[in-house]
Structures are given as C-alpha cells and as structure tokens.
Amino acid sequence: MTKPEHEFRSRCSIARSLEILGDKWTLLVVRDLMWHDKHTFQELQNSEEHLPPNLLSQRLKRLMEWGLVEREAYQDRPVRYRYELTDQGRELEPILLHIMAWGHAHLNGGLYDPVRAQTVAKASR
Amino acid sequence: MTKPEHEFRSRCSIARSLEILGDKWTLLVVRDLMWHDKHTFQELQNSEEHLPPNLLSQRLKRLMEWGLVEREAYQDRPVRYRYELTDQGRELEPILLHIMAWGHAHLNGGLYDPVRAQTVAKASR
DNA sequence: CTACTCACTTCCATAAATTAAGTGACTTCC
DNA sequence: GGAAGTCACTTAATTTATGGAAGTGAGTAG
Structure with a gap:
C-alpha cells in the first residue's frame, strides 16, 4: 500500500x-x-x-x-x-480500547461493552 | 470536579x-x-x-x-x-502512547521519542 | 516615555460539518 | 409495464469551526 x-x-x-x-x-x-x-x-x-x-x-x-x-x-x-x-487498520484496536476505557471511567459512565471490557483490561496490563 | x-x-x-x-x-x-x-x-x-x-x-x-x-x-x-x-488528564497517557506508536509504525516514520518508546513498549505488552 | 513581554481576545476569510435533497442503477410488487 | 423501494452515493445550501493576523490590557525593563 x-x-x-x-x-x-x-x-x-x-x-x-x-x-x-x-x-x-x-x-x-x-x-x-x-x-x-x-x-x-x-x-x-x-x-x-x-x-x-x-x-x-x-x-x-x-x-x-x-x-x-x-x-x-x-x-x-x-x-x-x-x-x-x-x-x-486493525492495529488501531489498542487505541480504541484505551479511548473506550478512558471515556467509560471519566465521562459519566456510558455504554461499555462487557465483552470488550475484558480486552481493555488486557490492553492496559 | x-x-x-x-x-x-x-x-x-x-x-x-x-x-x-x-x-x-x-x-x-x-x-x-x-x-x-x-x-x-x-x-x-x-x-x-x-x-x-x-x-x-x-x-x-x-x-x-x-x-x-x-x-x-x-x-x-x-x-x-x-x-x-x-x-x-494524566490517565490519557496510554492513549497518547498508542497513538504515537501507531503513527510511528504506519505514517512514514515520524519522530518518536526514544525515551518514550520504552514506555510504549510497556504499554503494548 | 518607549519598548517589550505575556496572556489572551477580536476580527475575518476560508474550510469543514451539518442538514436536506437528489441521482443512478438496479429489484420487487402490483 | 409502471410505481415504489433499496442501496450507495453525490450535490447543494446553510451553519459552525478553523487558521491567521492583528489588537488589547496589565504590567516590567531600560
């Protein structure tokens, strides 16, 4: 490419x-x-x-x-x-996961896919 | 806050x-x-x-x-x-690190602080 | 008094986003 | 066979945001 x-x-x-x-x-x-x-x-x-x-x-x-x-x-x-x-493109996944985790933690909750949550935990280890 | x-x-x-x-x-x-x-x-x-x-x-x-x-x-x-x-605000660090790592890997190189690179490696483990 | 710094704000032209509507190539229904 | 619908967009018009330059106010230094 x-x-x-x-x-x-x-x-x-x-x-x-x-x-x-x-x-x-x-x-x-x-x-x-x-x-x-x-x-x-x-x-x-x-x-x-x-x-x-x-x-x-x-x-x-x-x-x-x-x-x-x-x-x-x-x-x-x-x-x-x-x-x-x-x-x-798929390598953007960690970025998405961290943005999701941060938003969930700091922006009045918000939806947070429980399946994905596991992946977030992994990414932030 | x-x-x-x-x-x-x-x-x-x-x-x-x-x-x-x-x-x-x-x-x-x-x-x-x-x-x-x-x-x-x-x-x-x-x-x-x-x-x-x-x-x-x-x-x-x-x-x-x-x-x-x-x-x-x-x-x-x-x-x-x-x-x-x-x-x-400081909790945005992992997001920055992953964006930096991704950009470095995919956007024609770009400056990539060697001190920070170590932290990126840690974050993506 | 003059010049200079810092932290902004204001102004304005351009670019981008939003909203709405339209187009072209079909397929399906009656 | 015509009317209506679907899908993947594009075009147009309006509103909002951005980018660049210049201005402002409160000082300090010479």
Missing part, C-alpha cells in the same frame, strides 16, 4: 496520526468495522451516531487512501461494496 | 470521548503538558505545530471544564497562569 503524498505539519507521530484520525467520526467508523460487524455503506451509516453519508463517504475515502480500509465489490449491476479493515 | 452539563450524542464511550478529544489539537496540548514540560500559554503556543492562540484558549477552557486540566496563578499583577494536567 503506497501512502498518499502528504505534507505532515509536524514530525511528531501523534500530530501525524491526528491528521488522519483526529476528528469526531473516523474512529467510530473504525469501531464499527472492527467490532460491530458493519461493512456496507448503509450499515455504517446507521450507527448509533448517524454520520451523514457525505462524511461517511469522505472518511472511507481517506481511510482507503491511507491503507487502513479496503473494499471489495460483493455484487455487480449495481456494484456494491463491502468495507473491511486492513491489518494496518 | 463536576462535569459540565452536556448532552452526549451517543451512549458509546468512544463516541463520548471523541466529543472532547476528537480534533487535531486537543491531544497535542495534552502531550505538551504531559511530556514536554510546557505549562504556560506561551510555551504551549510555541509547540512544533503552532496552534493559534484563539484555539489554544478554547481548548484549554474545554479541558478545564472537563477536569482534565487545572491552572493556578504563578504571579499576580498581571495574573499569569500555569496549566497542569489533573489525575484524570
């Missing part, structure tokens, strides 16, 4: 990551692909947070450009795609 | 966290407070990424509202503040 031509604003790895992941939606798309078995455009759009289709479209494009997501047609006429995380 | 009145868009802990942390600047402020010994407005503003003062001001306000940052006056006339992470 070739990375897009992109002038990073900083040499800091955190700042660089945030240029791709640093918004309110991108990691939710990753969450749904990773854990919630949502793989079509429609499924992703119908997440609890209801991200609008133009943003979903744009975010998927960016994730694909950076090689975090791939899609393959699951039917022709009309062509319909199934979106999947790549290995690189 | 009382949390601000806030209607979260979702019950998901990740979505909630992203309402506070999900942008390109907030976690960089946290990074500078946590590791780079930057504590005054000016020091924070002069980070490598040069966030404009209006955004720094707004981000600090939000971090303080949520109890992740506190400030105390280090002088009067004129009053000057020193910003510090609270315990809650």
Whole structure:
C-alpha cells in the first residue's frame, strides 16, 4: 500500500496520526468495522451516531487512501461494496480500547461493552 | 470536579470521548503538558505545530471544564497562569502512547521519542 | 516615555460539518 | 409495464469551526 503524498505539519507521530484520525467520526467508523460487524455503506451509516453519508463517504475515502480500509465489490449491476479493515487498520484496536476505557471511567459512565471490557483490561496490563 | 452539563450524542464511550478529544489539537496540548514540560500559554503556543492562540484558549477552557486540566496563578499583577494536567488528564497517557506508536509504525516514520518508546513498549505488552 | 513581554481576545476569510435533497442503477410488487 | 423501494452515493445550501493576523490590557525593563 503506497501512502498518499502528504505534507505532515509536524514530525511528531501523534500530530501525524491526528491528521488522519483526529476528528469526531473516523474512529467510530473504525469501531464499527472492527467490532460491530458493519461493512456496507448503509450499515455504517446507521450507527448509533448517524454520520451523514457525505462524511461517511469522505472518511472511507481517506481511510482507503491511507491503507487502513479496503473494499471489495460483493455484487455487480449495481456494484456494491463491502468495507473491511486492513491489518494496518486493525492495529488501531489498542487505541480504541484505551479511548473506550478512558471515556467509560471519566465521562459519566456510558455504554461499555462487557465483552470488550475484558480486552481493555488486557490492553492496559 | 463536576462535569459540565452536556448532552452526549451517543451512549458509546468512544463516541463520548471523541466529543472532547476528537480534533487535531486537543491531544497535542495534552502531550505538551504531559511530556514536554510546557505549562504556560506561551510555551504551549510555541509547540512544533503552532496552534493559534484563539484555539489554544478554547481548548484549554474545554479541558478545564472537563477536569482534565487545572491552572493556578504563578504571579499576580498581571495574573499569569500555569496549566497542569489533573489525575484524570494524566490517565490519557496510554492513549497518547498508542497513538504515537501507531503513527510511528504506519505514517512514514515520524519522530518518536526514544525515551518514550520504552514506555510504549510497556504499554503494548 | 518607549519598548517589550505575556496572556489572551477580536476580527475575518476560508474550510469543514451539518442538514436536506437528489441521482443512478438496479429489484420487487402490483 | 409502471410505481415504489433499496442501496450507495453525490450535490447543494446553510451553519459552525478553523487558521491567521492583528489588537488589547496589565504590567516590567531600560
């Protein structure tokens, strides 16, 4: 996977990551692909947070450009795609887990998948 | 610390966290407070990424509202503040470490503090 | 008195997000 | 065969946020 031509604003790895992941939606798309078995455009759009289709479209494009997501047609006429995380994308899991754990601990509770909780415990060991 | 009145868009802990942390600047402020010994407005503003003062001001306000940052006056006339992470704010460290590790691994290298690298290794064990 | 520092705030042009509606390629129902 | 529906988007219009520059107020130093 070739990375897009992109002038990073900083040499800091955190700042660089945030240029791709640093918004309110991108990691939710990753969450749904990773854990919630949502793989079509429609499924992703119908997440609890209801991200609008133009943003979903744009975010998927960016994730694909950076090689975090791939899609393959699951039917022709009309062509319909199934979106999947790549290995690189799947490596975002610890980030998601820690963000989830932190939010759960500090933001008035919030839903916290008990199946996942176990994984969080593992990640923070 | 009382949390601000806030209607979260979702019950998901990740979505909630992203309402506070999900942008390109907030976690960089946290990074500078946590590791780079930057504590005054000016020091924070002069980070490598040069966030404009209006955004720094707004981000600090939000971090303080949520109890992740506190400030105390280090002088009067004129009053000057020193910003510090609270315990809650310091608990963001694993998130930063994983974002740093991921960015280093996948975004064309990027600077990666060798002192911190050790901590990353520990966090991902 | 003048210049300078620090910690902001205000202003403004641009960019991004939100909301709503529309499009194209079909499939299914009557 | 026409009408309605589904899916995967795109386009347009409005609102909000961002980024860059300049300004302000309270001082200190020369």
